[in-house]
Amino acid sequence: xxxxxxxxxxxxxxxxxxxxxxxxxxxxxxxxxxxxxxxxxxxxxxxxxxxxxxxxxxxxxxxxxxxxxxxxxxxxxxxxxxxxxxxxxxxxxxxxxxxxxxxxxxx
Numbered sequence: 151x152x153x154x155x156x157x158x159x160x161x162x163x164x165x166x167x168x169x170x171x172x173x174x175x176x177x178x179x180x181x182x183x184x185x186x187x188x189x190x191x192x193x194x195x196x197x198x199x200x201x202x203x204x205x206x207x208x209x210x211x212x213x214x215x216x217x218x219x220x221x222x223x224x225x226x227x228x229x230x231x232x233x234x235x236x237x238x239x240x241x242x243x244x245x246x247x248x249x250x251x252x253x254x255x256x257x
Contacts (some may be wrong), residue, residue: 159204
């Protein structure tokens with residue numbers, strides 16, 4: 151199964167968590183205060199991150215959370231949008247590499 155992954159830049163993590171929790175009908179499965187939040191619904195994988203390389207509200211990248219992905223991959227489409235492909239454990243590993251204190255484990 152594949153889930154569409156949407157990654158958005160923000161400079162308002164707390165407000166974005168409140169807003170997107172209502173929009174997605176659930177709280178994030180992970181919040182790293184002031185930096186990052188992740189929601190994993192049945193069909194979507196949505197992350198918001200404070201990222202100085204992107205303007206607030208800007209799309210950071212798209213992708214697929216794919217149970218069949220054997221390794222993390224990244225490519226750029228014809229429109230210049232970066233698409234990532236990964237499985238849930240690879241995303242968890244990346245999160246824990248960036249924020250070891252998160253100690254994020256899949257549910």
